[in-house]
Amino acid sequence: MNIQLLRQLQPYLWSLPRKSGEERAEVLLYGTEPLLVSMDDKVLEQAANVASLPGLVGASMTMPDAHWGYGFPIGGVAAFDAEQGGVISAGGVGFDISCGIRCLRSNLNLNDAVPYFPKLANILFHVIPAGVGEEGEIKLNPEQLDQVMHNGAHWAVQHGYGNAADLEYIEEHGRVTGAVPDNVSELAKKRQRGEMGTLGSGNHYLEIQVVDRIFDTAAALAFGLHEGQVLISIHCGSRGLGHQIGTDYLLLLAKAASRTGIRLPDRELACAPIKSPEGQQYIGAMNAAINCALANRQILTHLARTAFTEIYPHAELETLFDVSHNTCKAEMHEIDGKPRLLHVHRKGATRAFAPGHPALPERYRAVGQPVVIGGSMGTGSYILAGASGNPAFASASHGAGRAMSRHQALARWKGRALVDELAQQGILIRTRSMRGVAEEAPGAYKDVDLVAEATEQAGLAHRVAFLRPKVCVKG
């Protein structure tokens, strides 16, 4: 990114000045100069396009891990007010609706657990359906799938996948309201029949990690974390159902934008007024996909537990938190001293409620919402806590963010060699796709340490713990 195009407002906050005659809201970018320089200029173009959409409140924002996406930048945050003609955008949510991370804390310490990691990795690889074309054991009939779309993780718990305590630590306690399965196409439902309880592919993973460093002792205590502790992170989303909903509504909303006179600088921004029939239809379908994703990660949690207890009979895996990063949610935010209901799009961005927020579980209310910045197999992940005074509609970074294209990564790394190299570093990889491993090489991502530090310095969330990867089942 050409940093000369930006104006630095604060050490970790930049703006993109409007060109003469340009009619759009403000564009704000959070991050350091090196992180911004590493981003493609397309991030600026896409953030500016979002700023031109009707009903935007405040600014079109990007998080420190932003990169060039489709329509919205990945790492993009935008809030719209329905009362001011605000829009809902399928492109602002993405194809993998409610993709997110479920983080589990264990009662295991690394030193006790590590001798059995090779065996554990093999069992996890056997029980977790991962990779393109892999189906799960659960086959849902249409009525059951409708129940999943209504009840989210509650459906999974009611059917023996996990326990009620899990639900307390999932956003919206495991189920969003407003899901309308009738707004979901038959093809979307058919795509999901074999995909409940599957990890998927691309950047999805199930990772066993160890708490390597604590930054904030009080928050770590509240989150139940200590150095040397084994954790598990599960990164995946709403699978075929969400992908097809994204597909179906992209074209429908593109045509709705045309019908309602919304000028789209990029057709991928396909959107409709929140109050329009098309907008309401998409929201109902999107909420169904969010519940599907929450159920999916709940089932994978259960599968991970079965694998762990096979190796460690006394292992206990508790849900630390489950947070999505491809969503649009209706939330109350204070604007100019007054509460307003906004539809906050987070495309590759994590919600990060501040301490005291009433939606937080009581256990975390004093320290803020757990935020997970996922890593990239070889580097590491961070757990952060939502910060008071977050200036970005309670949003924060979601991952390291890609630094190079998949094509470039394929040209630079070979999957088999990378798996061997990581094994030398004590990180066991299990995968069905060596191509996928090469595309997801740790070196293809930004420095996660810099992203986490910038996230903290920008006042979005503060670091609680750094997690080092030990085993990764790669999709």
Next chain:
Amino acid sequence: MLAQSPPYFEHDADIGIIGRGATVEQAFEAAAQAVFGIVTQLDTVQPKTAVTMEFEEADFELALVTWLNLLLGKARELGMVFSRFHMQHHGNHWRAEVLGEKWHPGLERGVEVKGATLTMLSVKQAGTMWEARCIVDV
């Protein structure tokens, strides 16, 4: 020179695909090859099962996205991977027969394609060749 360049272009997070051919139908078939070339090693897929699909679309660019997403949806619904594509086009009506087989352990697992997007979408004629391109989400 145009026809020899690779059927992919750069994108930070996802993949840009390109299909080229003497007709718009051939360009769409080549675009489908590029998409399923991400999913698996196409020359190892046996054309055992034929699936037909059709749709209506007047806009060539939206037709490309509709075509690719229809393929991806059908493949996932049927648990298949496709390797051969034959398309016909009359007015707004598009009809295709595609061939492939069910997933089995002998097939290379590449990367799942979630959907074709409207980003960097174009279908155009350059000289005697048609070129169809867009970003696919992986």
